[in-house]
Amino acid sequence: MTLEQLQRLMHDVVKQGVEVDAGAAALGVDPARLRIYRNFTRTHVRTALELNLPMTRHLLSEAPLGETLWESLYEDYLRACPPRSWELNAAAEAFPAFLEAQLDAGRDGVTHFAVCLAAFEWAQFETLRHPATVPAEVDATTLNPTLTLLQQAYPVVPYAARWSRGERDLSPPAPADSIALLFRHPTRHHCRFYAASDVLLFAMKVAHDGLSAQQAAAASGQPLEAVEAALTEAQRTGLILRP
């Protein structure tokens, strides 16, 4: 057996393309020992999925089909989207799109809100890992460079906020177009998320356009005090940085 043949066989065993007993016989190994590898490779991906998408997993497990739905989704996901990246967490990256495809296919128990939730959770992870450096000091009002805007058909932010406070008895919200703002806090480094309010969107525009408070007041026709209050609030959240 060549090295490539051996690795192809191991690949097929762990990816469930070949039964363990048949693979073990061909490789000349103990089937029980070979099964360890199949189980490990599956467990690692599952752990990554559940660590990065805890709300989605909870929601789908609470659905009428319960754990059965989550189990079957996981199995199908592993087959449809095997890990392609050396970064283990990235094994969860394709799950939102996979879930959306399941929704489009009419799979029982998969809801549009679950798709939105999965996309939100993955955006949280990407925000945490965002390669941009948030500067410690700035010369002018600056937008947090880790900012992501997520436009969704459900208001996920209030749901996620309740989850982060430890609540678990959560009902999916009613559909409503919403924009979530996700960014990494400049000093604490955790992911913060807010529903896009008029105040935060205004502060974002001021920072994006590089305006001073006075310029923003003149351009928007708002009192300077109101502009200052909006910028102060956005700075408090970490959405913008100010000198």
Place this chain on the structure above:
Amino acid sequence: MTDTPKRLGAPFLGYGVGLRRPHWDGVFEAADRVDFLEILSENFMDAGGEPSVVLDRAAEAFPLVLHGTALSIGSVTPLDTDYLDALDRLVERTRPLWFSDHLCFSSAFGVEYHDLLPVPFTREALDHVVDRVRQVQARQPNIPFLLENPSYYVEYGANEMSEAEFLVELVTRADCGLLLDVNNVYVNSVNHGYDARAFIDALPAERVVQLHMAGHDDLGDVIIDTHGAPVIPPVLDLFRHTVERIGPVSTLLEWDNALPPLETLLAQNDAVRAAGVEVHGPYPRPEPRGQR
């Protein structure tokens, strides 16, 4: 203390621990009990945010070595240049004393297994891995590269030589270092029924640049290398034997699952250090990073 020969130019650093997220804050307050840090390369490659901040802090405060799990040195699929580029960036940013990965294949045919699958101990595999180690070394010619003996649960029918024979020829021909995982030797010796001390005695002492110590789970019919439990006395005994045989070697305590409080980790590191000092005597603590 007994002689501390530099192994591939690498110094004896003492006794260190792996840098894991729950200990990110505390470990910097425990510098008197941690001689060096090992970071898992993939946890920090191209990462922004807190990992980036912690990485810089670790590189400033401690002698640092890098340890990877995803190089897939034994795979028949060509080395992943995106991975190697990211690893290069990490090496150049942190300037580690050495970097390492495992003798295994962790990806093939476009799929990442996120596990360490064993390579067969065959002549073809040996030639293949030697060639790929040279490719990795060519990218970082001034920083030693080490391969670790992994734990493995199957012995292929295709094997043509013993694990020790394979390792000796590999590190000699590739001119790389060996990261000798003492716990893995113990685990493999039990799972495959060989003499752990004879295995260690067969290895070229001058190529052993680092040791790993770790805990495992004994399931009765097989031992699983979990890195999720304290080091057991037989592994400490094997460690003492290793140090008697090859001299003081930088030794790293791995704990990756069911992470304990930092104090438990430090106490384990103290125990490993005490076992080493029993054999090689007191040793000079490594100089702070900026003075090396």
